[in-house]
Each structure stands twice: as structure tokens, then as C-alpha cells.
Amino acid sequence: MxxxxxxxxxxxxxxxxxxxxxxxxxxxxxxxxxxxxxxxxxxxxxDSKHDLLCAFLEYLYDGFVDRIEDPDGEDPHERLLSLVDSVLDKPDDGSEEFGTAILEIRAHAPYEQGFRERLTKFDDYLVDELEAILEDGIADGTFESDLDSEDTARFIVTVLTGAATERVTTGRPVECTRQTLREYVETHLLNGQREVEA
Amino acid sequence: MxxxxxxxxxxxxxxxxxxxxxxxxxxxxxxxxxxxxxxxxxxxxxDSKHDLLCAFLEYLYDGFVDRIEDPDGEDPHERLLSLVDSVLDKPDDGSEEFGTAILEIRAHAPYEQGFRERLTKFDDYLVDELEAILEDGIADGTFESDLDSEDTARFIVTVLTGAATERVTTGRPVECTRQTLREYVETHLLNGQREVEA
CATH class of the missing domain: 1.10.10.60 (Homeodomain-like)
Incomplete structure (x- = not known):
């Protein structure tokens, strides 16, 4: 071996x-x-549990990038929804217990700089991916031209983080968040679709 | 005593x-x-640490209700923003360490039914308060008439939960979330204001 x-x-x-x-x-x-x-x-x-867990977060990060990069879809709208789905859906072997352990690790980030740095990378990567799709969609007219792509990307990441936390804390199904995020995208981000979709 | x-x-x-x-x-x-x-x-x-912490969550809940009930404001728009501010702002004596401990407690909810029940009460109370303000605002024409008040309230709670988690995990200031939520309310919830505010 x-x-x-x-x-x-x-x-x-x-x-x-x-x-x-x-x-x-x-x-x-x-x-x-x-x-x-x-x-x-x-x-x-x-050397230590801390080192091993930092390596583990890097390993998870690589898997996360593989899982969410280059989302499927014919246009920026479909690719945005597909990216959101990849984040909301757990990987095949993902268990509730694991989501819980990750929230515990998140809660320890203030005491473990190595955790914070690595966890921040997840959020930053996701923001960059979302921002790129939003910018493509603004350029090709899919999304509203006055959209601030960075603020909107950060907002969506906050919603996804909130959904992951609620899943652990209250057991609230992510399906509700998926539905509301889809509506948010359709009624608030899509160009000129607001009245049609509302 | x-x-x-x-x-x-x-x-x-x-x-x-x-x-x-x-x-x-x-x-x-x-x-x-x-x-x-x-x-x-x-x-x-x-009897146990678990019992004491359940009592502590009830004590926090009472303080939370006192803090966020009946938010200031001349109209539903102002009251909504005031409520969001009350949740985002920590109480006077709130420390970063405490927010971190609460996230740890959230992460233990799947193993401690008593925690989950009490934490769910916070979210449900907040949803009810937001929903009431949204309904007032739909009735008096402040907010869009086709708004689903419950879905929108749940969405805002998810955003607030995400902001609290991000504050602990990545140290991201809640000011960013406050600003984006204000814009969300102004451009997406306010009745007919969209083009003016955008």
C-alpha cells in the first residue's frame, strides 16, 4: 500500500x-x-488531531470542488439551480451524523485558526462559482442587468449555510429552502420575468 | 435569597x-x-447538565421574546427592518464566545431532543413575528400583494441563521448580511418600489 x-x-x-x-x-x-x-x-x-482534521477539511474541500464545479445546464439560470442543488444535496454517502459533525467543527472555528481558514475556502469557492454564473447571466441577458453579482452570490451562500444549520438544529428539510431559493431566483434574479413568474 | x-x-x-x-x-x-x-x-x-441547559435555553427564549417582540417603526417596512436588526445585533452583554457556544448547542440538537424542541421554538416565534408584520404590510399595501408571507418569513429566518453561523465559522461581519437583507426587502418585498430602488 x-x-x-x-x-x-x-x-x-x-x-x-x-x-x-x-x-x-x-x-x-x-x-x-x-x-x-x-x-x-x-x-x-x-502530529495531532488538529493536524489530521485540517487535512480532512482539505480532503473534503477537494471533494466539494469536484462535486460543484462546472454545473450542468443549458444556460446560466439552469446552471445556477444545478449548483444550488449540488450544495443542498448531500453526496451519496452523506449522513445526517456527518452534517452534524461538520456543524460542530464550524462551531470550533474561532478556537482553531486552521479550521477557520479551511472553512472559509469552501465559502469563497462557492461565492466565486456563483458570481461567475451570475456574471455570465447578466452578460447574456438571463439575469437582471442591475444585479450586484458579488452581493447576490454572498446572499445565496448565506441562505445555503442557514439551510445546512437548520437541517441539523431543527431537522427542517432542505426541500423548503430549495423551493424558496428557486422562487427567489425566478422572481428576483431573472431578467424581466418578475411579473410573469409572480 | x-x-x-x-x-x-x-x-x-x-x-x-x-x-x-x-x-x-x-x-x-x-x-x-x-x-x-x-x-x-x-x-x-x-438533575443533570442536560436539564440545566434546557432551562437555560428557556431563559434565553424569554429574553429573545422580550427583545424582539413589538419592534419599533412607523409602518410594516420599518418594523420588519427593526426586527431584523434586533436579531442581528447581539444583546448588550453578548460576546463572540457566547455565539460560538450557541452554535455548539445547535450542533448537538440531533442528540438532545430537549435542545431541538427549545431551539425550534426560537425559529417558530421569529417566523410568526415576521409573518404578522408581512401580513400587515400586504394588507396596507406596503408589501407586494402576491407575497407568500410564510415562505418569505421562513426565508428571512434561514438568512439570519446563515449569518449567525457565518459569523462564528468565518468571522464574516453581520453588517454585510444586514445590508443585503435591507436591499432584499427594498427591491423585492416593497410594493411597486422595485424600479425606483434598484
Whole structure:
């Protein structure tokens, strides 16, 4: 087994350990157990739980980029909705427990600069992707010409973050947010469609 | 000292202990120390940390209702913005640490039904208040007549939840959300103002 396989194994084990134990109670031993490795073997690759979790956030980030980049769609409107869907839908193996663990990690960002930097990258990437689609749509007349693409992109990211938090906190289905976001796009962003769609 | 004073003292101590220790590491002893009481005295009032924190969430809820009910303003538009401001602004004694502890508690809601029930009450109360203002504004012509007041209220709550999460996770100032929400209200909810404000 080469180092790449080992790293992937440890990342997979971290995912499973987070689902089972949550973030607060997670130990290097839990991850070692999931990976069927010794704690010493884990420490050979990562100095601390903090280092391992920073690596894990980078691993998640790579998966996130793969999942949301270049969304399907015939035009900027379809691509925007497709991007929003990719963020709202969990990956195939995504569990409720994992969403919960991620919210715990988010809550620890003020104490762990390494977490904050990496979590900020997710939001910034998503803002950039949304902004690019909005700008394409403004240029080709899909979206309102007076739209501020950066503010609108940030607003949509805030809505998506709120939906992810509500899913954990109150168990509110993301379907409601998906529906409201679709309406927001149709009635407020699409060029001249407002009266027709309303 | 009567029981009411004791309960208030314990709630104040819980607030300070959460700011200092966060939720995950919080012990009954930490709260007892903050309250300058024995752990036994704390257990006389609350069987467990879970019970105490449920009581604390109810205490926060009462404060939340006091803070946001009956918002100032000459008309539904002003009252809506005033309500949003009350939620975005922390109370006078609100610290970043406390917002972080609350996000930790939110992340534990799936494992603690008592937390979930109480946290859901906050969102439901806020939705009801927003909905009432939106309906007043639809009735008196302030807002668009075809607005779905419940969906719009839920959407605003999701945005506010997202802003609170982002403040903790990435340190993003709520001022940005405040500004975008104001623009959303002005360009998308106000009746016939769209072209003027855009």
C-alpha cells in the first residue's frame, strides 16, 4: 500500500469516526480503530488531531470542488439551480451524523485558526462559482442587468449555510429552502420575468 | 435569597461558564464555580447538565421574546427592518464566545431532543413575528400583494441563521448580511418600489 492509499484510508476512517463519535468526543484512537491502524501509525502521518482534521477539511474541500464545479445546464439560470442543488444535496454517502459533525467543527472555528481558514475556502469557492454564473447571466441577458453579482452570490451562500444549520438544529428539510431559493431566483434574479413568474 | 434569585444566578453563571468553557467541555462544576455555589446546590435545582441547559435555553427564549417582540417603526417596512436588526445585533452583554457556544448547542440538537424542541421554538416565534408584520404590510399595501408571507418569513429566518453561523465559522461581519437583507426587502418585498430602488 502506498502513502496515497494510506492517506485516503485515514480520511475515510476520519469520516466514519466523525459520524459515529461527533467532533467533540473524537480521539485519535477512534480514528485509528476505524482505520484498523495503530495510533502510532496515525501519528506518523499527523502530529495531532488538529493536524489530521485540517487535512480532512482539505480532503473534503477537494471533494466539494469536484462535486460543484462546472454545473450542468443549458444556460446560466439552469446552471445556477444545478449548483444550488449540488450544495443542498448531500453526496451519496452523506449522513445526517456527518452534517452534524461538520456543524460542530464550524462551531470550533474561532478556537482553531486552521479550521477557520479551511472553512472559509469552501465559502469563497462557492461565492466565486456563483458570481461567475451570475456574471455570465447578466452578460447574456438571463439575469437582471442591475444585479450586484458579488452581493447576490454572498446572499445565496448565506441562505445555503442557514439551510445546512437548520437541517441539523431543527431537522427542517432542505426541500423548503430549495423551493424558496428557486422562487427567489425566478422572481428576483431573472431578467424581466418578475411579473410573469409572480 | 429566594428561589427566583437563585434560578437567575444560576442562569447568569451558565451564561458566563459557556462563554469561558464552550459547550462541549462544560461541566456542572464549572457552572457551580461561576455561581459560587456547591455542585450539590446546583443538583438540587437541576438533575443533570442536560436539564440545566434546557432551562437555560428557556431563559434565553424569554429574553429573545422580550427583545424582539413589538419592534419599533412607523409602518410594516420599518418594523420588519427593526426586527431584523434586533436579531442581528447581539444583546448588550453578548460576546463572540457566547455565539460560538450557541452554535455548539445547535450542533448537538440531533442528540438532545430537549435542545431541538427549545431551539425550534426560537425559529417558530421569529417566523410568526415576521409573518404578522408581512401580513400587515400586504394588507396596507406596503408589501407586494402576491407575497407568500410564510415562505418569505421562513426565508428571512434561514438568512439570519446563515449569518449567525457565518459569523462564528468565518468571522464574516453581520453588517454585510444586514445590508443585503435591507436591499432584499427594498427591491423585492416593497410594493411597486422595485424600479425606483434598484
Amino acid at each position: 502506498n502513502d496515497g492509499d494510506t492517506a485516503d484510508d485515514i480520511m475515510d476512517a476520519t469520516y466514519r469516526a466523525l459520524c459515529t463519535h461527533g467532533y467533540a468526543d473524537l480521539t485519535m484512537q477512534d480514528i485509528a480503530d476505524e482505520a484498523e491502524k495503530s495510533k502510532a501509525a496515525l501519528h506518523y502521518h499527523y | 429566594n428561589d427566583g434569585d437563585t434560578a437567575d444566578d444560576i442562569m447568569d453563571a451558565t451564561y458566563r461558564a459557556l462563554c469561558t468553557h464552550g459547550y462541549a467541555d462544560l461541566t456542572m462544576q464549572d457552572i457551580a464555580d461561576e455561581a459560587e455555589k456547591s455542585k450539590a446546590a446546583l443538583h438540587y435545582h437541576y
